[in-house]
Amino acid sequence: MSTGIETWNQSLLDIGAMYPFPGTEMIWVIIGLVTWIGWHVIQFKTENTVYAEEEKSFENKDKLMAAMKLSAAETLDEEMKAHSNNLK
């Protein structure tokens, strides 16, 4: 039983493909393509679900305001905001 090369004790000039199961390349390509497309499908479904849930959750206006305040506080601290208001 061998999946490919059985011995290195031969003329190395004659060795071509070295990976196991030579001749099955097309099957691997199909597996690869399906994996790639499948990944995008799964990702899109997950992303759509996450954003739909978040949009629904932020329909609560107080919650959205709180989240925006949290984001703004991270970006620009209160002291900086006060300073910038003084400059205005």
Added chain:
Amino acid sequence: MDSDIGALTVIFTEFYYWVTVVFMFLIHVGFCMYEVGASRKKNMMHTLMKNTMVIPLVTVTFFYFGWWIYFGWSNGPFITGGVNDAPWATPWSELMGTHMGGKPANGSGLTSDDTMGWARINGVFWAAFLLFSWTAASIVSGAVIERIRSGAFWILAVLIGSFTWIIDAAWGWSPDGWMVQLLGYHDAYASGVIHAIAGGFALGVLIVIGPRIGKFRADGSPRDIVPHNPWLVTIGLFLIYTGFWGFYVACNIPIFDIGPAAGMDQPFFSTTNIYLAPTSTSAITFNFLMSLSGGMMAGYVVSKGDAFWTYSAGLAGVIGASAGNDLYHPIQAMVIAMGAAVLAYKMHYWVERKFKIDDAVGAVAVHGYAGFYGVFICGFVLWGYPSSMTEGYAAITPWGQFIGAVIMFGVLGFIPAWIMSMVLNAMGVLRIPPRVELAGLDLAEYHGRYLDEADVYEAEVAEARARGLING
């Protein structure tokens, strides 16, 4: 591989491209750091992952079809010929895997010369082109931060990274591409084939997706959205500079006998550009550094010392001179680079004000406008130079370069991006929903972690109270 010198040449070339790939990896690291630094804190993780996942998605698709397109479509197809046979580059080829160079399997379409020639070069050559693919997609990534959905961006990344840019490489960045044959197109270090196309592509997406909420005032004047971490931006740009060295040498072939093509009756080994025409690593080192310097000097002056624009102008300078940096004099490269830097800066703000385009990192200007300019100006400075070693191909001209720049920026950059963005927009999957954009993309995608963080804080307070460490 049966003589010392033959083995040395092959294995040096193999190692050479491998080193370029490692260097070019730093471009992607740099783009990730730059984008994360340029985003606001509420969007950091989304920004990071959007660009990080370019790596696997463009890699696998470049394996499946990108590499074959490069060899298969150099005639258009159907402009100077049909689809080329490229059995070493199909994803099912035995040469797209571990191979010792021996005779091919029956029915593979390969010859013994194919297997001997490609067995040790195919993977590293593929990877060098692949890293260009990541760069093209990554340039677009920066422009659209803080409002594009990751899933939509990854479709667009595959479109440019594994499809449109490699078509332009087949057409204008290969020794026998139809643009080289008919237009005399010359773009040695990719002013057009990477930068103009990526800039045009970014513009196509930006027009459809629109600006970030709050970017423009009611009167239409733009607000600055300040990078949350300028130091990360700085290191990111320095890493892009570093990776650019790898990009430059990856555009060359290190050892090639150009004697026969030149009509000599003896071998003449030289480094060549991608068109198999002579240059040297020393020449491009002169020109890379002088064009970087010209860009930075002009950028500093025109932006009045703004750090972001001085760094970006360094990139714009190199990009502006890249089309002809295999042949320019270093001071010519420097002067051309200065023009590119000023153009990128001025055009960015003009387009922003005039058309309300929110390009978060100036990618359209630095890559698109500077790349377009670089291709076009090369037509004047190298006017009359042969575009390749093949007699009978068109010489380099301003009009050939102008048409080439339009193809790069517009035909293969802007138009496919605009069409795909319109499709994604019509499906409702291009832009982040407004409430989520306002709240912050990380709050949506990592909601659980934020909740856990609040829980951990409350648990710590409770524990501290229980131990009598705090009042209450």
